[in-house]
Amino acid sequence: MSRLVLVLGDQLTTEVAALKAADKSKDVVVMAEVTDETTYVKHHPKKIALILAAMRKFAARLGEDGWDVRYTKLDDPDASDSIGGELLRRAEETGFDSALVTEPGEWRLINKLKHLPLTTEMLGDDRFIASHAEFEKWADGRKALRMEYFYRDMRRKTGLLMDGKDPVEGKWNFDHENRKPAPDEVTHEPLWFEPDETVEEVLELVERRFGNHFGDLRPFGFATDAEQAEKVLDHFIEKALPRFGDYQDAMLSEHKFLYHAIVSPYINIGLLDPLEVCKRAEAAYQSGDAPINAVEGFIRQIIGWRDYVRGIYFLEGPEYTDRNFLGHDREVPGFYWGKPTQMNCVSKAVAQTGEEAYAHHIQRLMVTGNFALLAGLDPHGVHEWYLEVYADAFEWVEAPNVIGMSQFADGGVIASKPYVSSGAYINRMSDYCKGCSYKVSAKTGDKACPFNLLYWHFLMRHRDKFEENPRMAQMYRTWERMDEERRDAVLRDADRWLAKLDKGELV
Structure with missing residues (x-):
């Protein structure tokens, strides 16, 4: 029996499950650029361009390898607007009534594909270290689903x-060595490529x-394409990995x-294959070309954090x-x-995001995410913003990072406490405060750093939820030691600042 084999824009490898299970001699590969996938949120133009260009090159590679590829470009006059529509169009074209699909990374698309009038076999995406079943087994019976313990199991595996x-x-985690403030000089630039035809x-x-x-x-x-991506990885391991750990939390305007x-x-x-990327980093450590704090921190982000948030996303379900x-x-x-x-x-982090479709994890967590949490922004709106603006954002990875880690909207499934800070943290880890209209040293008044005001405002708004949290109790004790006049001024100034924000005034 011949089948349609769906390959999505984030499944551009011959090692994806559907292609591994397909028969090149009789199955037909379906790839499609569709309006639905480019506009269900208004994705960053660079993100759209990256995915469409990589799809076209991968489809050409499959064709050269002997696959029958039916590829739809976005401006094809016969194109439908959705992945499901394209599968049905190709089914009518070929006469096939069954499809082989690798599980998408978003509940939205999983549910759409499951309800097509085709016999659809959906295979698990085995490009991750832990399967859904393995993650569920790890999570079963645990009082808290903390990434550190999952990460250790992935190291063992x-x-x-x-x-x-x-x-x-002798240690699982060298993160305490990876919190140095921004260096005086940066000697690395990533590898980029001139656009081809x-x-x-x-x-x-x-x-x-x-x-x-x-x-x-x-x-x-x-x-x-994969060849260029390998060159990017080579460049990073040789030129940047040795110093990655030291400065991975630092931020610099220029x-x-x-x-x-x-x-x-x-x-x-x-x-790129995530496990192979980790093996390349490990080899740099083994050869003495990169220190343990850099390599361990890098590997933890992939087999630890990346796999962990994917596990949380599917464990918690489509309403997450x-x-x-x-x-x-x-x-x-x-x-x-x-x-x-x-x-x-905030201005620098957002400007960089607009220019590059990129900001690193501390800019996302402790600048734009921190502000959103302190100011009480709607977490679903924040989630959609992150999904729109970053080139690496797909819902399985983005949603747990935002809903859970950044906005504490899941009530502590991921984080043991909200990730909030005053301006002092940003000042310590960046040069942003030097060029700011506000004064990070000011705790009250019109020139007080909004992060300083909103930090205490957040803690007071949610005192009933966090006062007994052992990781936050000290901050509430600090608040109680302040004199009443200062406490009143902080909350009054925060209310005034938020009122200006709500009115759309310049803040």
Whole structure:
């Protein structure tokens, strides 16, 4: 029996389950650029261009390898608007009535594919270290689903950075060595590529169709095939990995990338294999070319955090993105899409996001995410913003990071406490505060850093939820030691600042 074999835009590898199970001699590969997938949120133009260009190149590679590939371009006059519509169109064209599918990374698309009038076999996506069943078994009966313990199991399973049954150098986690403030000089730039003919054709299409989406399309330098992505990885391991650990939490206004790898988009769409990426980093440690704190921190982000959040997303189910434990309902303000703000840290992080479809994890968590949580922004709106603006954002990875880790909207499934801080943390880890209209040293008044005011405002709004949290009790004791006049001034100034925000005034 011949089948249609669906390959999605984030499944661009011959090792994806559906292709491994297919028969090249009789099955037909279906790939499609469709309106639904580019507009269900208004994705960053660079993200759309990356995926479409990589899809076109991968389809060409499959054709060269002997596959019958039926590929639909976005501007094809016969195209339907959805993945399901394209499968049905190809079914009518070929006469096939069954499809082989690798499980998508979003409940939205899983549910659509399950309800097609085709016999659809959906295979698990085995590009991850832990299957759904393995994660469910790990999670079963645990009082808290903390990533650290899952990560240790993944180290044991893969053998990465292991000395028999023990972690190399006697510790699982070297994160305490990876919190250095920004260096005086950065000597690394990521590897980018000039657009070739295929990429340029996509860029012109994206300019025509998505010119009203937030973010800059050009200059465009992402890798768009596996060979280029491998070169990016090589460049990172040789030039940046040795210093990655030290400065992975640092932020600099004039250095967007510091020593980060910028490989997550390529892993997430299939151009790089996550386990092979980790093995390459491990080899750098074993050869003495990169220190343990850098390599362990890098590997933890992939086999630990990446696999963990994917497990949480599927464990918690399709309603996860609607959770709102703290009852926050303020609209995401215009400065998240580039309108002016006097908060230099937010302005810099958003501007970089618009330019590059990229910001590293601390910019996301402790600048834009921290502000959103302190100010009480609607977590679903925040979730959709992150899904829109980052090239590596797919719901399985983005939603747990935002709903759980960043916004505490899941009530503590992921995080043991809300990740909130005053301006002091941002000042310590960046140079943002030096160019700000507000004063990070000011605790009250018109020039007080909004993070300082909103930090205490957040704690007081949610005192009933967090006062007994052992990781937060000290901050409530600090509040009680303040004199009453100062406490009143902090809350009054925070209320005044939020009122200006709600009115759409410049803040």
